[in-house]
Amino acid sequence: MVAFAAGVSCDRSGRDAAPAGGTGSPDGAGGPATPFQTVLAVHKYRVEGRLGMIESYLVAEQRPHVLELLHAVDRLTAADQALGDAITRRLGRLTAEAFDHSQVANLVGVFSRDVDVLDEKIEGDAAVVTVQIAKRVPLDFVHLVRSGGRWLIRTDAPIPGLAAELGRLADVLSAAARRVADGRLTAEQLRRELDAQSADVRRRIVEMTVTTKSPAP
Numbered sequence: 522m523v524a525f526a527a528g529v530s531c532d533r534s535g536r537d538a539a540p541a542g543g544t545g546s547p548d549g550a551g552g553p554a555t556p557f558q559t560v561l562a563v564h565k566y567r568v569e570g571r572l573g574m575i576e577s578y579l580v581a582e583q584r585p586h587v588l589e590l591l592h593a594v595d596r597l598t599a600a601d602q603a604l605g606d607a608i609t610r611r612l613g614r615l616t617a618e619a620f621d622h623s624q625v626a627n628l629v630g631v632f633s634r635d636v637d638v639l640d641e642k643i644e645g646d647a648a649v650v651t652v653q654i655a656k657r658v659p660l661d662f663v664h665l666v667r668s669g670g671r672w673l674i675r676t677d678a679p680i681p682g683l684a685a686e687l688g689r690l691a692d693v694l695s696a697a698a699r700r701v702a703d704g705r706l707t708a709e710q711l712r713r714e715l716d717a718q719s720a721d722v723r724r725r726i727v728e729m730t731v732t733t734k735s736p737a738p
Contacts, residue, residue, distance in 0.1 A: 555641060555672070556648035556650050559665060559671075559673075560636075560663055563632070567634070570595070572595075578674055579673060579676070587676060593687035593691070597625050599691070601625060604694045604695075604701065605621060607701040608620055608701055624655070627655040630652075630677075631652055631674065631676075635654065635655040637653040639652060639660070648666075651663075682725075686725050687726070690722045
């Protein structure tokens, strides 16, 4: 589910179009009726920051792990935003762009910020929805199962310790944001400090997250 790659897109092409047999509505009467609509609904709640609503669309045994990871990613995204704001105020917008880490919002597969929902394939009580994350290729495949009359997302197995490492990285960015806001760092000092303080964390994250894609249907 986690893929550390750059690329940000806000284009919504294809995001509101439903495949044959779907209505395209994220929240139809009685909730999403198809896997395609389920993924649309989950993306809508993710963009709105409504993690509590996402929980009910996950298979039960994965809910705590997915929510822990999403909270950690949101914390990291907020820390990066705070750092960017501090750099913009103290060192200028162009310098802030050089330290941009906004791609962290697109690291968590179907739960990323920029998701185009493309197609669905249903076989009995199992389904695969094809999505594109931040216009990247190859495409991602979201696996769902039908349980209790509704479709639930089944993600990749959780990566132990990943949420904690993302939290440590958020702490590094937050501390740097405070030092920049206080006028204590030049751009070069900031770069050196971030490299030194985040190197071990980033190495551990990379070791944990050998990029894998869910198999194609």
